[in-house]
Amino acid sequence: MGCICSKGATITKNRGKEKESKKASSKRYIASSKREEVVVEVDNGANDATTRLISTENAEKSAGSTPPSRDEGNKQPAVLENSVVPQIPGRDTNGGGMSGGQPQMSRIFSVRNGVDGAQAVAGWPSWLTAVAGEAIKGWIPRKADSFEKLDKIGQGTYSSVYRARDLETGKIVALKKVRFVNMDPESVRFMAREILILRRLDHPNVMKLEGLVTSRVSCNLYLVFEYMEHDLAGLVASPKIKFTEPQIKCYMQQLLRGLEHCHSRGVMHRDIKGSNLLIDNDGNLKIGDFGLATFFRANQKQPLTSRVVTLWYRPPELLLGATDYGPAVDLWSSGCILAELFAGKPIMPGRTEVEQLHKIFKLCGSPSEEYWKRSKLPHATVFKPQHPYKHAVAETFKDFPPSALTLLDSLLAFEPECRGSTTSALQSEFFTTKPPPCEPSSLPKYPPSKEFDAKIRDEEARRQKAVGNKGVGLESYRKGSKESKAVPAPDANAELPASIQKWQAQSNAKSNSEKYNSEEDGGSGFPIEPSGVSLNKGRLVQNGISRSSLNMDVNEAGAHISWSRSGAESRMQRSNKPQGAAAQLSRFSNSVAARGSSRFDLSREDSAHSQWMDERLNAKYDTVSSQHLLGGTSSSHKKDEKAVTGGYVPKNSRIHYSGPLLPPGGNIEEMLKEHEKQIQQAVRKARIDKHKNTKTYADNGQTESLLQYVGNGR
Numbered sequence: 239m240g241c242i243c244s245k246g247a248t249i250t251k252n253r254g255k256e257k258e259s260k261k262a263s264s265k266r267y268i269a270s271s272k273r274e275e276v277v278v279e280v281d282n283g284a285n286d287a288t289t290r291l292i293s294t295e296n297a298e299k300s301a302g303s304t305p306p307s308r309d310e311g312n313k314q315p316a317v318l319e320n321s322v323v324p325q326i327p328g329r330d331t332n333g334g335g336m337s338g339g340q341p342q343m344s345r346i347f348s349v350r351n352g353v354d355g356a357q358a359v360a361g362w363p364s365w366l367t368a369v370a371g372e373a374i375k376g377w378i379p380r381k382a383d384s385f386e387k388l389d390k391i392g393q394g395t396y397s398s399v400y401r402a403r404d405l406e407t408g409k410i411v412a413l414k415k416v417r418f419v420n421m422d423p424e425s426v427r428f429m430a431r432e433i434l435i436l437r438r439l440d441h442p443n444v445m446k447l448e449g450l451v452t453s454r455v456s457c458n459l460y461l462v463f464e465y466m467e468h469d470l471a472g473l474v475a476s477p478k479i480k481f482t483e484p485q486i487k488c489y490m491q492q493l494l495r496g497l498e499h500c501h502s503r504g505v506m507h508r509d510i511k512g513s514n515l516l517i518d519n520d521g522n523l524k525i526g527d528f529g530l531a532t533f534f535r536a537n538q539k540q541p542l543t544s545r546v547v548t549l550w551y552r553p554p555e556l557l558l559g560a561t562d563y564g565p566a567v568d569l570w571s572s573g574c575i576l577a578e579l580f581a582g583k584p585i586m587p588g589r590t591e592v593e594q595l596h597k598i599f600k601l602c603g604s605p606s607e608e609y610w611k612r613s614k615l616p617h618a619t620v621f622k623p624q625h626p627y628k629h630a631v632a633e634t635f636k637d638f639p640p641s642a643l644t645l646l647d648s649l650l651a652f653e654p655e656c657r658g659s660t661t662s663a664l665q666s667e668f669f670t671t672k673p674p675p676c677e678p679s680s681l682p683k684y685p686p687s688k689e690f691d692a693k694i695r696d697e698e699a700r701r702q703k704a705v706g707n708k709g710v711g712l713e714s715y716r717k718g719s720k721e722s723k724a725v726p727a728p729d730a731n732a733e734l735p736a737s738i739q740k741w742q743a744q745s746n747a748k749s750n751s752e753k754y755n756s757e758e759d760g761g762s763g764f765p766i767e768p769s770g771v772s773l774n775k776g777r778l779v780q781n782g783i784s785r786s787s788l789n790m791d792v793n794e795a796g797a798h799i800s801w802s803r804s805g806a807e808s809r810m811q812r813s814n815k816p817q818g819a820a821a822q823l824s825r826f827s828n829s830v831a832a833r834g835s836s837r838f839d840l841s842r843e844d845s846a847h848s849q850w851m852d853e854r855l856n857a858k859y860d861t862v863s864s865q866h867l868l869g870g871t872s873s874s875h876k877k878d879e880k881a882v883t884g885g886y887v888p889k890n891s892r893i894h895y896s897g898p899l900l901p902p903g904g905n906i907e908e909m910l911k912e913h914e915k916q917i918q919q920a921v922r923k924a925r926i927d928k929h930k931n932t933k934t935y936a937d938n939g940q941t942e943s944l945l946q947y948v949g950n951g952r
């Protein structure tokens with residue numbers, strides 16, 4: 239792959255050799271700096287990825303001299319060396335797509351801008367080097383045409399994931415194509431954080447970033463990962479799979495070991511859920527998707543966003559608005575996974591933050607009076623239940639083995655300090671009592687069962703049912719039917735416009751593969767299997783929408799709903815305007831963590847969020863007429879239409895709230911009742927609007943499902 243360290247590339251630094259090289263290749267050029275001359279050899283075409291970038295730091299190290307300081311290093315010219323890419327029959331040494339006999343061009347230039355310039359020379363696009371220099375430091379990009387894209391295997395909110403063949407090694411890999419909005423520097427920076435974090439981690443239970451694919455002229459970036467056949471959400475959702483205790487122990491052990499490594503490297507994942515736990519055919523589990531992960535420090539001064547972790551797996555401190563939290567958030571999510579593996583389905587599928595907290599109280603009990611007194615969490619006064627809830631874990635899960643319940647109790651402790659650590663969890667008697675965890679290699683070989691596949695299956699089942707006019711699968715899910723297992727968790731940021739794209743992209747239930755779409759790929763030039771069927775982008779898949787929350791924003795007058803947006807989030811929204819009902823319905827889907835505030839507001843993690851919370855607390859939901867919940871279209875709302883369809887709403891004219899809030903002292907049950915009423919009214923309004931505007935909108939499937947779901951009095 240592109241990682242120099244992994245290839246042990248050599249360095250051209252010796253002047254004698256340099257002369258030799260000059261003889262051997264007239265294309266070589268010497269770029270000089272005050273300190274020394276360095277050899278630069280670049281081909282100027284599509285094959286630029288074959289140049290190797292060796293940062294001065296590495297060069298110095300390899301040369302046995304003292305490495306310069308980081309700052310110095312950045313000022314030094316980097317050394318580029320012709321790559322030693324193995325020859326593949328029929329391909330040129332550069333492994334690129336120029337093997338068709340096209341001449342290779344070279345040009346002469348000097349590297350004037352230190353590492354930045356060298357990175358450009360190495361083939362990195364300027365939009366990337368400008369803001370993500372640190373993340374790509376020491377690496378060179380792979381060329382898109384050194385991979386054969388096979389089929390689409392996953393769809394995240396910010397990415398599409400493809401199975402592909404590495405044409406240089408023959409290995410099957412996963413390519414995660416990151417979606418950028420107009421090359422917005424903040425979204426690039428966000429992705430850079432994911433790359434930096436992935437490069438910091440190295441553990442058998444953590445997905446390894448094997449390389450990056452882009453080119454100087456590309457607008458795309460692909461992250462290359464080892465290919466994993468399954469994810470845990472898909473396996474849990476499969477009606478045919480029921481895990482045994484040794485198997486559950488095996489998965490949990492791997493999860494906790496991977497997390498232990500992350501936490502020991504100062505990284506918290508912040509989005510542990512089944513679909514982010516990838517499993518290969520040898521039973522190895524690897525934690526993936528570090529898109530919401532962040533570095534943490536013991537005495538962290540900088541507040542963090544509480545809008546992370548997919549709702550069903552989100553710990554109470556985040557629901558209560560904590561901005562000073564730690565790796566214990568991942569332990570809570572792991573507790574949810576542990577129970578899910580035994581129960582065969584997610585244990586707390588809340589639709590709103592309010593409902594989620596209510597489910598937590600009902601299962602784990604509400605904390606003591608003492609806790610509420612000392613809690614300084616922004617929402618503590620609002621969400622404190624009037625009557626205490628008793629702890630009901632053992633009662634709810636009476637079939638679980640006792641040692642599992644002990645571990646579960648600790649992981650699902652309301653107060654993060656009581657959850658222990660990954661290390662203490664790994665030492666728990668759950669792993670030492672019989673039966674012991676099985677070996678990963680002894681786990682069954684499952685048929686393909688990604689959450690993505692489950693969604694497709696579920697969608698198909700829903701369609702079938704809809705045809706028979708029998709209501710949605712979610713109903714049967716609630717009754718615990720097998721089919722219903724195939725309902726995935728909402729995404730950690732389902733409210734974002736990208737989620738609309740996500741549902742759109744998933745809409746073709748029949749095909750996992752995708753035709754080469756030059757527009758989408760920005761002409762990246764992946765060879766693609768001819769059998770691919772293009773996705774029907776005109777329809778939306780409903781899945782998840784019906785179980786997501788009402789997390790809406792109203793403008794100051796309470797006259798209209800807009801999405802919760804700040805900073806770059808708004809920018810993203812502007813450039814991804816979901817229209818009409820899609821925009822309206824998307825507001826129902828923002829049940830969970832907003833990557834926006836972290837993904838696109840990195841630098842402000844997360845003062846914007848604190849403000850959001852403050853605003854939220856000031857919001858008076860009863861000023862919002864239900865007819866506004868789905869963004870009415872009457873003329874009086876015209877001025878807010880921009881907000882509804884994705885226009886920027888100045889921060890000071892937005893009020894945000896997540897589900898109805900009562901003033902302090904309110905009762906959570908009443909809140910929930912009122913909440914349901916609001917949803918139903920909104921849906922009735924949507925039904926009317928839908929009939930009026932059916933032809934206008936492209937998301938009928940989604941509207942339909944929401945109506946079916948909530949129409950039953952849900």
Ligand SMILES: Nc1ncnc2c1ncn2[C@@H]1O[C@H](COP(=O)(O)OP(=O)(O)OP(=O)(O)O)[C@@H](O)[C@H]1O
Pocket residue numbers: 391392393394395396397398399412414445463464465466467468469509513514516526527528529688689690729730731
């Ligand atoms: N290495 C891999 N091998 C196989 N499939 C993968 C791999 N990485 C990701 N996937 C699939 O692609 C899906 C989306 O990937 P990922 O979660 O990294 O993207 P994301 O945009 O961050 O997603 P999300 O919005 O769910 O957080 C995963 O749920 C998984 O099914």
